[in-house]
Amino acid sequence: MKTFLLSTAALLLFAGFFSVTSLFAEEPAVLFEKLTCHTCHGPQGRGMIRMEDKERYYLRQKKMFRQMVKDGIPVKTVKKLTPLYKKKFDKRGDFVQAIEKLIGKADTAKYQDIIIKIGGRIYYHKGDLIPGFEDYPRHAGNKKIYLYQQMKDILEGRRTNGNSEAMRGIKPYIESNKITDEDFMSIAEYLSNVKEVE
Ligand code: HEC
Numbered sequence: 004m005k006t007f008l009l010s011t012a013a014l015l016l017f018a019g020f021f022s023v024t025s026l027f028a029e030e031p032a033v034l035f036e037k038l039t040c041h042t043c044h045g046p047q048g049r050g051m052i053r054m055e056d057k058e059r060y061y062l063r064q065k066k067m068f069r070q071m072v073k074d075g076i077p078v079k080t081v082k083k084l085t086p087l088y089k090k091k092f093d094k095r096g097d098f099v100q101a102i103e104k105l106i107g108k109a110d111t112a113k114y115q116d117i118i119i120k121i122g123g124r125i126y127y128h129k130g131d132l133i134p135g136f137e138d139y140p141r142h143a144g145n146k147k148i149y150l151y152q153q154m155k156d157i158l159e160g161r162r163t164n165g166n167s168e169a170m171r172g173i174k175p176y177i178e179s180n181k182i183t184d185e186d187f188m189s190i191a192e193y194l195s196n197v198k199e200v201e
Pocket residue numbers: 035038039040041042043044138139140141142145149150151153154157162163164166167168169170172173190
């Protein structure tokens with residue numbers, strides 16, 4: 004009898020666990036991704052911004068070495084940098100450190116601006132907008148009622164312009180997932196509570 008009771012309790016706990024997880028499955032944060040909102044409004048509605056820096060530092064071309072000489076770095080210093088010919092760095096700090104090892108602190112301080120100008124490529128920084136999404140709004144921190152109303156207006160065709168048409172492409176998802184006004188409201192509430200990226 005005791006084992007029976009225990010296993011029933013375990014079963015109930017188990018069932019409870021599952022109903023909780025299925026509840027979580029419809030959480031606004033999950034819905035936001037399931038309905039592909041994040042592909043236009045960024046993770047958590049923070050906007051389509053870069054989440055990290057992308058930069059490269061390298062001296063992989065002969066012409067870069069020639070340029071250093073042209074820009075006033077002594078040939079013997081430039082020669083010391085040849086071990087960098089095959090290397091690539093993602094971080095400015097690592098690149099500068101590698102330079103320092105080869106030519107020393109004083110010359111690095113003297114010439115690093117020239118070298119970085121020649122060997123550095125900055126593609127984008129954390130927080131930069133992704134090209135093409137400049138007009139796509141971010142939601143984090145906006146007012147709940149405002150967000151709710153805009154979603155409804157866009158999806159029901161009251162707010163129309165070139166850009167809102169893009170969003171109406173998700174209407175089939177909204178319908179097939181049987182999204183209700185309460186769901187929209189809870190998404191709006193969720194977005195209004197997301198902190199903006201500093
Ligand atoms: C295909 C891209 C795309 C998808 C997917 C998308 N949106 Fe949008 N959304 C837009 C664009 C573009 C606008 C701006 C429309 C305009 O300029 O009138 C917009 C506007 C909004 C606005 C109004 C913002 C404001 O500040 O006025 C809200 C709120 C919103 N979307 C929420 C959502 C939610 C929630 C989802 C997922 C259910 C979603 N969007 C999915 C492209 C998209």
